[in-house]
Amino acid sequence: MQLIARISSGWTALKFIRVILGVLILSSSISEGHAGGIVLGTLFTLIALFTDGVCCAGGNCYTPVNRNNNQNKTDEIEYEELGTK
Numbered sequence: 284m285q286l287i288a289r290i291s292s293g294w295t296a297l298k299f300i301r302v303i304l305g306v307l308i309l310s311s312s313i314s315e316g317h318a319g320g321i322v323l324g325t326l327f328t329l330i331a332l333f334t335d336g337v338c339c340a341g342g343n344c345y346t347p348v349n350r351n352n353n354q355n356k357t358d359e360i361e362y363e364e365l366g367t368k
Contacts (some may be wrong), residue, residue, distance in 0.1 A: 286333075293335045301331035 312320025332344030 290332050298331060298335070304330060305329075305331050 305324060307324075308320060309324025309328055312324050
């Protein structure tokens with residue numbers, strides 16, 4: 284059941300375009316009889332169907348902000364002018 288939910292959710296214009304392009308690669312490869320193209324077309328179509336197509340859409344690579352770090356003090360920096368004429 285999770286597979287059907289994965290396919291039916293997250294349809295955006297880019298996902299629609301990616302699926303269409305994968306199907307076009309697959310159909311042209313089938314009509315020409317190229318085995319490598321069939322494999323690539325199947326791969327592109329399946330990736331387009333089962334992924335959201337955006338990096339970190341599920342929040343898997345999100346790093347939460349550490350709220351306990353209250354070090355808002357800045358160090359004072361002294362500048363020295365070099366090579367004045």
